[in-house]
Every structure is written in structure tokens, then in C-alpha cells.
Amino acid sequence: MPILSLSNNICSESQPLALNVLLNASFSGGTEGFSATNADLTYSPAKRLGIQATATNGYAYQNFSVIPGVPYSISFKWHLTGGGTQSAGNLKLGSTDGGHEYMNLNYADDDATYQSGDIDFTATASTLYLRLITATDTKYTHWDNIIIKLAQE
């Protein structure tokens, strides 16, 4: 499409560009956009989201809109702080609150450094639910740069 080619040329980008459909997923503006259940959300100077569980499987969540039948990609960083405060975690992506038909990723609590994920999915629903879970009460998981956008053409 000519307009898209033009916009890509302007930006000198070799990859197609697309809007991140999540709100504030770089966490440059605090924890805005995410809500919590059985967890306290923290915002660190490193501009990442901390999820401290206040019960087993406490979580942060955000609902967002996609175009059904069109491929999207999700990329994100996941981090454990160490020092005995870290928890195992889980990322769920589904078409219902708590659903996970598009993604259900589990992380052990011995991942001491930033991990990255980059996965494609195609939704059949227009509203999706992202849930970031901290498994262990009182402990933390940290997340950053969560990007959900149209996949490459």
C-alpha cells in the first residue's frame, strides 16, 4: 500500500510499523493502564512494572482491542530481582478474563536475568485479556516493554 511504504521510508525502518495496542506498556508513565487483583503494583526508577502478590497468584491485567483474524505479535521482557524476593510467574492471553487460549507461559523463580519473549498469535475475538501473574504471596515479578502489535506482513 503506497501510504504505508511512504511512512516506512520516512522512518527508515525495514520492519513494518504498527501501533502498540496496549496502554503504557513501556511503563514510562508509572503503572497506568494496568489494574491489579490480589497484588500491589509498583513502578521502579528503571521504569518497569513490579507485581507483588498479596495472595497466591496475584496478578496485573489489562484488556485491549485487536482486529479478529489478523496476526499480531507480542513481545515482552520478564525479570526477577533475586535476593529471595522473586516468585515464579505466568503470562496468560485469552478472549475471556483469565483465559489463556492464545498464550499460557510459565516461568520458574530461578530465572535471574531479563528474559525476552516474542510470539505471534491470531485472535478470533476483538477484545483480549492479558494477565501477568506472580505465583507466590508477598513476592515479586517484574515486567517491561510489553508490545502487542500487528505482525510483520
Next chain:
Amino acid sequence: MGKKEKKLTNEEKLENLKKQSKDCEILYQRLQGAIELLESMIKENDEKAD
């Protein structure tokens, strides 16, 4: 004599419009991504110049 065009049914017209609407949504998300990237590049350049 030109070939007579097939008249679309209302159902076919509706399907065509839905497809065009979906294409517009895709275009919107691509353009918004380009706009956001350019805005951040301009901001970065302005900060360097200050």
C-alpha cells in the same frame, strides 16, 4: 458491447464493506505506529539539540 456487470446482492455489499472496514483498521494501526515512532524521533532530536 461492454460486458454487463454482475449486480451485487446486499449480502455481498455488506461483506465488501466489512472487508474494507477491516483494511482501514489495519491501515490505522500501521499509520499510528509510524506517527508514534516519528514523534519519538523528533522529541529525541529536540532533546539532543537543547
